Amino acid sequence: MHGIIENLISELTRLPGIGRKTAQRLAFFILSMPDAEALSIAKAIEKVKEKARFCSQCYNITENEICEICSDESRDRSRICVVEEPSNILVIERVKGLHCLYHVLLGALSPIDGITPEKLKIKELVQRVRRDGIQEIIMATNPNTKGEITAQYIRELLSPMAVKVTRIAYGLPMGSDIEFADEVTLGKALEGRREL
Ligand SMILES: [Zn+2]
Numbered sequence: 001m002h003g004i005i006e007n008l009i010s011e012l013t014r015l016p017g018i019g020r021k022t023a024q025r026l027a028f029f030i031l032s033m034p035d036a037e038a039l040s041i042a043k044a045i046e047k048v049k050e051k052a053r054f055c056s057q058c059y060n061i062t063e064n065e066i067c068e069i070c071s072d073e074s075r076d077r078s079r080i081c082v083v084e085e086p087s088n089i090l091v092i093e094r095v096k097g098l099h100c101l102y103h104v105l106l107g108a109l110s111p112i113d114g115i116t117p118e119k120l121k122i123k124e125l126v127q128r129v130r131r132d133g134i135q136e137i138i139m140a141t142n143p144n145t146k147g148e149i150t151a152q153y154i155r156e157l158l159s160p161m162a163v164k165v166t167r168i169a170y171g172l173p174m175g176s177d178i179e180f181a182d183e184v185t186l187g188k189a190l191e192g193r194r195e196l
Pocket of ligand 1: 055056057058059060066067068069070071
């Protein structure tokens with residue numbers, strides 16, 4: 001196969017869930033697209049890599065110093081929902097009702113893989129709780145072993161402080177990932193959260 005097409009196919013296979021066959025299909029589709037459309041995909045990738053950064057407060061993705069959620073004054077600023085990844089925020093935001101702030105840990109504890117508390121944004125969470133008079137921390141880490149260990153660790157860490165720590169309820173299948181929860185299930189899990 002031609003070098004430049006082959007190159008595009010192999011670049012596309014870097015993406016999660018894109019195998020060789022799908023990459024081939026995408027590559028030929030891109031080839032058939034009008035120039036402007038294909039280039040606008042390339043530009044969007046370029047822009048996101050150039051502009052995207054972490055919010056200095058919650059570690060969500062933003063193009064500003066502080067993200068849209070942190071700057072939204074209409075939110076309940078006494079509650080922080082703790083998630084593993086920025087993409088989890090999008091999922092939880094689809095569920096109406098919480099309208100709180102977030103804190104992204106940028107991972108979950110996994111000592112075996114070298115992911116110790118210092119590697120995550122845990123210290124920064126504790127600082128926010130201390131500084132901003134937070135009343136409730138909602139642990140929405142994934143319902144799997146790493147997510148559980150992380151939730152328990154943070155709960156211990158915050159125990160000397162006057163903050164309620166809750167965990168989203170099950171109904172979410174154990175061993176799963178928040179990303180794959182549907183809105184109704186996730187809504188119930190949030191509503192039925194209980195104190196850790
Ligand atoms: Zn933020």
